[in-house]
Amino acid sequence: MNKHPKPLLFLLLFIILFSQSVLSVDFVFNGFNSTNLSLYGIASINSRILTLTNETSYVVGRALYRSKIPTKTPNSSQVLPFSTSFIFSMAPSRNKAILPGHGLVFIFTPNTGINGTSSSQHLGLFNLTNNGNPNNHVFGVEFDVFANQEFNDIDDNHAGIDRNSLTSIISHTAGYWPDNIKSSSKSNDSDDEEKGFEELKLNNGKNYQVWIDYADSIINVTMAPVGIKRPKRPLLNVSLNLSDVFEDEMYVGFTSSTGRLVESHRILAWSFSNSNFQLSESLITTGLPSFAIPKTPFYKHKSFIAGVTVGSFFVLVFIALFALFLVKRERRRARERAEMEDWEFEYWPHKMTYQEIDAATKGFLEEYVIGFGANGKVYKGVSPGGTEIAVKRISHENDGMREFLAEISSLGRLKHRSLVGLKGWCKKEKGTFMLIYDYMENGSLDKRVYYDCDESKMLSCEDRIRILKDVASAVLYLHEGWESKVLHRDIKASNVLLDKDMNGRLGDFGLARMHGHGQVASTTRVVGTVGYLAPEVVRSGRASTQTDVFGFGVLMLEVMCGRRPIEEGKPPLVDWVWQLMVQGELLAAVDARLRASGGFDEEEVEKVMHLGLLCSYPNPNSRPTMRQVVKVLEGKNEPCDSETEDMEAYLLQKVKSRDMWANYSQNFGYSSHPTFDDIRQSHSSSMSLSWTISMVDGR
Numbered sequence: 001m002n003k004h005p006k007p008l009l010f011l012l013l014f015i016i017l018f019s020q021s022v023l024s025v026d027f028v029f030n031g032f033n034s035t036n037l038s039l040y041g042i043a044s045i046n047s048r049i050l051t052l053t054n055e056t057s058y059v060v061g062r063a064l065y066r067s068k069i070p071t072k073t074p075n076s077s078q079v080l081p082f083s084t085s086f087i088f089s090m091a092p093s094r095n096k097a098i099l100p101g102h103g104l105v106f107i108f109t110p111n112t113g114i115n116g117t118s119s120s121q122h123l124g125l126f127n128l129t130n131n132g133n134p135n136n137h138v139f140g141v142e143f144d145v146f147a148n149q150e151f152n153d154i155d156d157n158h159a160g161i162d163r164n165s166l167t168s169i170i171s172h173t174a175g176y177w178p179d180n181i182k183s184s185s186k187s188n189d190s191d192d193e194e195k196g197f198e199e200l201k202l203n204n205g206k207n208y209q210v211w212i213d214y215a216d217s218i219i220n221v222t223m224a225p226v227g228i229k230r231p232k233r234p235l236l237n238v239s240l241n242l243s244d245v246f247e248d249e250m251y252v253g254f255t256s257s258t259g260r261l262v263e264s265h266r267i268l269a270w271s272f273s274n275s276n277f278q279l280s281e282s283l284i285t286t287g288l289p290s291f292a293i294p295k296t297p298f299y300k301h302k303s304f305i306a307g308v309t310v311g312s313f314f315v316l317v318f319i320a321l322f323a324l325f326l327v328k329r330e331r332r333r334a335r336e337r338a339e340m341e342d343w344e345f346e347y348w349p350h351k352m353t354y355q356e357i358d359a360a361t362k363g364f365l366e367e368y369v370i371g372f373g374a375n376g377k378v379y380k381g382v383s384p385g386g387t388e389i390a391v392k393r394i395s396h397e398n399d400g401m402r403e404f405l406a407e408i409s410s411l412g413r414l415k416h417r418s419l420v421g422l423k424g425w426c427k428k429e430k431g432t433f434m435l436i437y438d439y440m441e442n443g444s445l446d447k448r449v450y451y452d453c454d455e456s457k458m459l460s461c462e463d464r465i466r467i468l469k470d471v472a473s474a475v476l477y478l479h480e481g482w483e484s485k486v487l488h489r490d491i492k493a494s495n496v497l498l499d500k501d502m503n504g505r506l507g508d509f510g511l512a513r514m515h516g517h518g519q520v521a522s523t524t525r526v527v528g529t530v531g532y533l534a535p536e537v538v539r540s541g542r543a544s545t546q547t548d549v550f551g552f553g554v555l556m557l558e559v560m561c562g563r564r565p566i567e568e569g570k571p572p573l574v575d576w577v578w579q580l581m582v583q584g585e586l587l588a589a590v591d592a593r594l595r596a597s598g599g600f601d602e603e604e605v606e607k608v609m610h611l612g613l614l615c616s617y618p619n620p621n622s623r624p625t626m627r628q629v630v631k632v633l634e635g636k637n638e639p640c641d642s643e644t645e646d647m648e649a650y651l652l653q654k655v656k657s658r659d660m661w662a663n664y665s666q667n668f669g670y671s672s673h674p675t676f677d678d679i680r681q682s683h684s685s686s687m688s689l690s691w692t693i694s695m696v697d698g699r
């Protein structure tokens, strides 16, 4: 009997030791060998990688550790703790037309094989009949990429804990809370709970590591992209007594399925232990193959292609429109250019922008209006340089634009100390046109000579004559000072402006025309101002230097007499002065206020009056030329010049001659000077007498 106790004791000891060793299971697979696992369904091991499913439809793949493992203390309700970790990859098909699905499950199952399971949404875990059956004794942690309402799935990218059923006890969108994000301790609402959560897309082919720990009836499920240290905060954390689910020994492994939706489910590494919770750290997380679908280069991406297509369409449309705009502008410019001679461009006065002018006149404030012309208002402004300018705003008609531009070009070239300088121009698209002149501080002459003008502003006789000399020199410059002959056509008191030194300056070149010397100018329309119009202009519409002389003659008379050429209830100025001259009372015509304010040089005044009469003589051929006029006017101040004296004597004699007078009354009569009525009759409504663009022969 002594023999027996020893072997028995040894056997007992052996049994105890064996049972201990059986209860403790741990393994690490950094890559698989087909001998390590039992494979079911379509599962396979290739290149040390466990492939549960490939892209075959409606299949189940399952892999279980080759033997059962103890999960409970035998004949007790005590569930053994366990710790497992694995690295998985779910890769959708490269064929984008195939939708990815369905998911994989880490399982504890009492049975081998795939009996009682079905594919697609059942994940190879259960089938329609046994789903939710407590007798399944199946526990799983699912990674599901299909939102199945049948099982109350929260979304199509979640992790969940399944106990005998595909309806999870608890689930959460797949992802993790990186450790560096502090969860807010202040507030406890669910938004803050989720703070810092980073969703991980399960089936993008990337490698994810999962940790599942169970101890003291608490199960933690944690996941993170491979390579990242296990996050402290688990994804799923639930109190769970697995005593009823687990049998004493269970198979442990993975299962997955495809349906119409397919994807490759792979396990790359796996560790399991029911004693050593640090074993997961033995998993090699580096140097793993990647099944992530190489991103389609952005330029091959459908949305990119679509975007580029649409984008380039718009760009093309834009370019086309812009090109059209440029072409149109070029054409317009070319058209405008074609209207100009080359020389005109050389002298083209500075073009200003509408903005500049708008700023200079503070947006065309009414307060800045300094005058009203026949064609629009005249504004005062201050140019950016600080100099004062006068802006003449003109509403123009388009049909005259071509000629008008030609006009402008001529204006800019004209520079004379007695001409109002044209600084520039601005054409606003259709409608308004602006001319910018030097500002004339002392306004226009008409406000300073007529008997109804402000007494304090009234000009002395000397000033008047000086100004007339200025104007005469300006007209002479227009007529002769240049390779081209320029007619002013609208010489009158309101077009004579006075600068700060009270010098007379001839302005308003709107009606100026150029003619090659020797060319006969003619117009198809009458231009000018009633009262200043030579009779031949009214009759024939023909303008000439002589018609400017006529206008200047009228100007001389009105400046000396202080009355307008035509006034209601009075004979026309020229006729009236002629009469007085014939009656030998020429000086009676002179502005009475001049006499009152200290008299005047009678001889000088008489000369000017005579000259004025001669210039406004009805027969154009009897009028002196502008050169003669200037010579006579300047005569006295210049050193004795026989020619000038002769000229003056000749002219005066001519004026005073009885023949002239006889001729005048005989041939022209009192009504020879056109009045408003005459003009209205012969030209009806077309008599906008100022700023009319006219055609001239030879251009």
Ligand SMILES: Nc1ncnc2c1ncn2[C@@H]1O[C@H](COP(=O)(O)OP(=O)(O)O)[C@@H](O)[C@H]1O
Pocket: 370, 371, 372, 373, 374, 375, 378, 390, 392, 420, 437, 438, 439, 440, 441, 443, 444, 494, 495, 497, 507, 508, 690
């Ligand atoms: N350059 C200028 N500087 C100051 N005032 C001006 C200037 N140009 C015009 N004006 C004022 O505006 C008024 C109208 O001028 P204008 O347009 O030349 O008259 P119209 O069109 O009748 O010939 C003038 O009488 C004058 O008072």
Ligand SMILES: *[C@@H]1O[C@H](CO)[C@@H](O)[C@H](O)[C@H]1NC(C)=O
Pocket: 032, 033, 034, 035, 045, 047, 048
């Ligand atoms: C598995 O291991 C056996 C023996 O160690 C070896 O012969 C076999 O090639 C391995 N298979 C794989 C797939 O690694």
Ligand SMILES: *[C@@H]1O[C@H](CO)[C@@H](O)[C@H](O)[C@H]1NC(C)=O
Pocket: 027, 028, 029, 033, 035, 036
């Ligand atoms: C897996 O199988 C191989 C070959 O049969 C063996 O060498 C290795 O130890 C096994 N690994 C585990 C964890 O069982």
Ligand SMILES: *[C@@H]1O[C@H](CO)[C@@H](O)[C@H](O)[C@H]1NC(C)=O
Pocket: 042, 043, 044, 054, 055, 056
């Ligand atoms: C899937 O794997 C099985 C066996 O492992 C193979 O017969 C089948 O051709 C594979 N299908 C695809 C689509 O790769």
Ligand SMILES: *[C@@H]1O[C@H](CO)[C@@H](O)[C@H](O)[C@H]1NC(C)=O
Pocket: 074, 075
């Ligand atoms: C567990 O109980 C069964 C009967 O219920 C018995 O056969 C078995 O030996 C017991 N096992 C242990 C380890 O106690």
Ligand SMILES: *[C@@H]1O[C@H](CO)[C@@H](O)[C@H](O)[C@H]1NC(C)=O
Pocket: 112, 113, 114, 115
């Ligand atoms: C699965 O069920 C089939 C019958 O449906 C049976 O033939 C087969 O042996 C079972 N496999 C396992 C592993 O139980």
Ligand SMILES: *[C@@H]1O[C@H](CO)[C@@H](O)[C@H](O)[C@H]1NC(C)=O
Pocket: 115, 116, 117, 118, 127, 128, 129, 130
């Ligand atoms: C589910 O599996 C069980 C066996 O485990 C089987 O009896 C049953 O018929 C299956 N149900 C379906 C719908 O396949």
Ligand SMILES: *[C@@H]1O[C@H](CO)[C@@H](O)[C@H](O)[C@H]1NC(C)=O
Pocket: 187, 188, 189
């Ligand atoms: C946070 O929880 C405390 C008690 O635990 C509660 O009194 C408080 O209202 C909660 N705050 C929020 C924002 O839910």
Ligand SMILES: *[C@@H]1O[C@H](CO)[C@@H](O)[C@H](O)[C@H]1NC(C)=O
Pocket: 213, 214, 215, 216, 218, 219, 220, 232, 233, 234, 237
């Ligand atoms: C589960 O997580 C909580 C909090 O992170 C931790 O206190 C607990 O020990 C974990 N349990 C297991 C079994 O890892």
Ligand SMILES: *[C@@H]1O[C@H](CO)[C@@H](O)[C@H](O)[C@H]1NC(C)=O
Pocket: 218, 233, 234, 237, 238, 239
């Ligand atoms: C996990 O759950 C346990 C028990 O439900 C709880 O004590 C613990 O605070 C939880 N941990 C986290 C991180 O939520």
Ligand SMILES: *[C@@H]1O[C@H](CO)[C@@H](O)[C@H](O)[C@H]1NC(C)=O
Pocket: 077, 216, 217, 241, 242, 243, 244
């Ligand atoms: C788990 O449940 C079983 C029976 O349902 C019970 O006997 C056991 O005490 C429970 N374990 C824990 C830790 O609550």
